[in-house]
Amino acid sequence: MNGFLVRVVVTAAAVMLCLTSIVGQTNPYEATAELPPMSKAAHVHITQGPSLESTNSSSAIIRWTSNNPRGTDEHFGVVTYGTDPKNLTEIAKSHIRLNRNHPYTVFRVRVDGLQPRTTYYYTVDSMEGNGTRDGVKSPIRHFTTR
Amino acid sequence: MHLKSLSLGSIVFLMALGVAMITHGQQPPSTVYNPYPPGILPTDINSELARVLREVNFIEAEAIRQWHAIKPPVPTGNPPILKDTGVASVEILGKLMNFDKNISPFNNTACSSCHMPYAAFSGPIPSVNLTMIAYPGSEHFRAGKRTAQRYTYSSYFPPLQYNATQGAFFGGNFWDSRATGYLLRDPAAEQSQGPPVDPLEMGNPDTACITYKLSLAVYRPLFEEVWGKGSFAISFPPNTASICATPNGAAVFGGSATPVALSPEDRTKSNNVYDHWAQSLSAFEKSLSVSPFTSKFDAFLAGKYTLTAEEKAGYDLFRGKGNCNSCHLDGRSTAPAPTNLGAVDTGVAADVTPLFTCFGSANLGLPKNPRDSIYYETTPDSFGFTPNPAGFTYTDFGLGEFLRSGYATFASPNSSWTQFAPTSDGQMQTSTARDVALVPPQCTGGTDAPGPYFQKEFFHNGYIKSLKQLVHFYNTRDVYPFAVESGHCPAGTVEKVTCWPSPEVPQNMDMTVGKLGLTDAEENQIVAFLKTLNDGFTTPYPDINTYTGTCMTGGNASTQGNNTILSAEELRAGAGARSH
Numbered sequence: 255m256n257g258f259l260v261r262v263v264v265t266a267a268a269v270m271l272c273l274t275s276i277v278g279q280t281n282p283y284e285a286t287a288e289l290p291p292m293s294k295a296a297h298v299h300i301t302q303g304p305s306l307e308s309t310n311s312s313s314a315i316i317r318w319t320s321n322n323p324r325g326t327d328e329h330f331g332v333v334t335y336g337t338d339p340k341n342l343t344e345i346a347k348s349h350i351r352l353n354r355n356h357p358y359t360v361f362r363v364r365v366d367g368l369q370p371r372t373t374y375y376y377t378v379d380s381m382e383g384n385g386t387r388d389g390v391k392s393p394i395r396h397f398t399t400r
Numbered sequence: 401m402h403l404k405s406l407s408l409g410s411i412v413f414l415m416a417l418g419v420a421m422i423t424h425g426q427q428p429p430s431t432v433y434n435p436y437p438p439g440i441l442p443t444d445i446n447s448e449l450a451r452v453l454r455e456v457n458f459i460e461a462e463a464i465r466q467w468h469a470i471k472p473p474v475p476t477g478n479p480p481i482l483k484d485t486g487v488a489s490v491e492i493l494g495k496l497m498n499f500d501k502n503i504s505p506f507n508n509t510a511c512s513s514c515h516m517p518y519a520a521f522s523g524p525i526p527s528v529n530l531t532m533i534a535y536p537g538s539e540h541f542r543a544g545k546r547t548a549q550r551y552t553y554s555s556y557f558p559p560l561q562y563n564a565t566q567g568a569f570f571g572g573n574f575w576d577s578r579a580t581g582y583l584l585r586d587p588a589a590e591q592s593q594g595p596p597v598d599p600l601e602m603g604n605p606d607t608a609c610i611t612y613k614l615s616l617a618v619y620r621p622l623f624e625e626v627w628g629k630g631s632f633a634i635s636f637p638p639n640t641a642s643i644c645a646t647p648n649g650a651a652v653f654g655g656s657a658t659p660v661a662l663s664p665e666d667r668t669k670s671n672n673v674y675d676h677w678a679q680s681l682s683a684f685e686k687s688l689s690v691s692p693f694t695s696k697f698d699a700f701l702a703g704k705y706t707l708t709a710e711e712k713a714g715y716d717l718f719r720g721k722g723n724c725n726s727c728h729l730d731g732r733s734t735a736p737a738p739t740n741l742g743a744v745d746t747g748v749a750a751d752v753t754p755l756f757t758c759f760g761s762a763n764l765g766l767p768k769n770p771r772d773s774i775y776y777e778t779t780p781d782s783f784g785f786t787p788n789p790a791g792f793t794y795t796d797f798g799l800g801e802f803l804r805s806g807y808a809t810f811a812s813p814n815s816s817w818t819q820f821a822p823t824s825d826g827q828m829q830t831s832t833a834r835d836v837a838l839v840p841p842q843c844t845g846g847t848d849a850p851g852p853y854f855q856k857e858f859f860h861n862g863y864i865k866s867l868k869q870l871v872h873f874y875n876t877r878d879v880y881p882f883a884v885e886s887g888h889c890p891a892g893t894v895e896k897v898t899c900w901p902s903p904e905v906p907q908n909m910d911m912t913v914g915k916l917g918l919t920d921a922e923e924n925q926i927v928a929f930l931k932t933l934n935d936g937f938t939t940p941y942p943d944i945n946t947y948t949g950t951c952m953t954g955g956n957a958s959t960q961g962n963n964t965i966l967s968a969e970e971l972r973a974g975a976g977a978r979s980h
Contacts, residue, residue, distance in 0.1 A: 315878060328566040353726040362911040367571040383567030
């Protein structure tokens with residue numbers, strides 16, 4: 255308790271000096287709201303992938319890299335998939351946030367609700383936060399769950 | 401009709417309490433509420449609560465001296481401006497409120513009891529941060545469900561808005577953004593209106609209780625100088641003191657949200673006082689006493705500090721390979737490409753405010769933390785209040801729950817937002833990275849073992865115990881996923897190192913992170929950079945020297961706190977075994 259009192263006395267003077275000198279001053283920054291979206295890239299093309307990052311008996315993660323699609327910072331990777339390569343009916347999408355300063359973007363999409371030891375075919379695309387597609391041309395790839 | 405029912409309720413309330421029960425300044429009969437299985441409540445909880453209360457009282461006394469040291473403001477002109485010392489007055493008023501324990505029902509809990517300056521105005525008790533993660537309220541030991549968020553820079557968040565272009569929510573305060581700022585246009589102000597009446601926190605039964613207690617506060621003259629002489633011209637009923645000394649949720653209130661019977665006119669006045677309480681606290685939070693922009697990083701931006709090699713490497717990873725600044729915006733106009741870390745940074749000016757947040761929300765896929773106190777508060781306390789009847793089945797859906805006006809959150813003020821609840825489930829606010837590493841100065845090792853370190857808690861449920869773990873989680877969440885609960889990682893793995901239990905909310909997982917490909921050394925470099933965001937480098941951080949507890953030592957940052965992990969099954973089996 256004595257130690258506490260000593261600390262109280264010692265710190266009181268320093269804190270008083272500090273605080274009485276700063277109250278009422280103005281901060282150097284003010285907040286801005288979310289910035290307007292960047293202008294969209296003319297073409298969004300895949301530079302790496304798409305490929306299977308990981309899988310287990312019921313889910314998978316698909317990964318690819320494209321040039322930065324720009325547009326809204328809030329973005330989604332989209333995987334269209336199914337067991338028949340000519341009839342891809344299921345859609346999975348995962349949220350990412352673009353980095354305005356990066357020349358390219360890594361997309362990763364989690365696909366859940368899969369059947370074990372089953373081969374799935376898929377294509378990929380990306381889309382803005384409001385649902386506007388980026389128009390990525392994707393090959394059809396496949397993976398098999400465990 | 402409404403007034404009549406209120407009066408009737410008051411009579412019933414008085415009868416229930418009895419004439420000999422409570423007078424102002426006394427505490428009602430209460431027994432300790434401890435529904436927790438062994439291992440949840442820290443063994444030093446009582447001494448630590450007492451320690452924090454001493455520190456709170458010390459800072460309150462300091463604030464009183466500061467108040468008396470400034471010249472009273474002079475209302476001038478019309479609209480009336482509090483000339484010369486108006487800004488200082490409202491900021492100090494907010495500080496006086498923040499450290500006032502008498503606002504709580506049992507005069508034992510201030511706002512700052514969960515938000516102390518040496519922890520960047522977040523949780524001040526290392527053992528609570530290590531175990532139950534939520535802080536005990538005025539009624540011991542009711543406790544909430546989430547970690548205490550830092551005040552720092554929270555007042556810079558804009559009012560919650562749905563941005564249709566981005567298809568996402570931005571702004572608000574609290575982990576679930578439920579303090580929207582829809583009315584006061586200041587989320588931080590509306591945030592401060594929550595805990596005083598949250599039954600698991602301060603637990604006042606009526607917002608009028610805060611008005612009543614402010615009318616008795618030693619700093620009432622300052623309040624009236626700032627907000628008007630007639631602020632407290634309210635006829636409080638004789639039973640106000642006894643009502644306000646009984647915690648919210650008590651069965652005796654019969655579910656009433658307004659047990660203090662006020663006339664409509666007085667209720668309006670009281671609501672105005674409560675708004676002014678909120679705005680004063682927000683003024684304090686936005687002041688240089690809390691959010692001062694005095695970090696190494698600010699000095700770096702001003703060209704007055706050169707980052708060390710470790711800090712610079714961490715910064716380049718933060719905005720490069722780690723991609724942290726996609727959400728924790730750093731305000732620089734350029735960044736090294738992930739594949740070209742040696743690129744010259746030509747950015748010299750901030751292109752956005754460097755608040756290290758995008759004001760948005762994300763579901764990072766954190767595992768459920770079975771140590772969270774909320775899961776065990778399934779039995780009634782001595783006031784007949786049961787905090788969480790759902791027990792372990794409770795799931796924290798964050799923003800989605802709020803948008804539905806769901807369980808243990810605010811009502812949503814905008815029904816058009818409800819449609820976005822399913823795509824917002826699991827999302828929690830992206831806090832600023834500023835001051836994430838701020839600790840008492842005597843804990844020279846920072847937040848991480850081997851220290852000497854100050855045990856903090858990270859993210860909304862405190863599952864993460866060190867900054868090393870925090871970065872490692874972002875880096876490897878999808879590298880080491882296991883379909884298990886905490887405490888059940890397979891043999892041969894180490895939880896939080898090579899095993900991440902299942903996410904509490906699997907939908908809407910953010911995939912910006914999860915497999916970043918950072919090396920162990922690179923993780924450490926990002927931690928080194930995060931420390932440059934601590935305020936107090938260019939100017940001492942106010943009141944940071946008030947910590948009188950001890951620092952911890954030993955162990956390593958990767959497994960910090962792992963010795964406190966308990967089996968979820970074991971905890972569930974123990975839950976309910978004890979009662980109040």
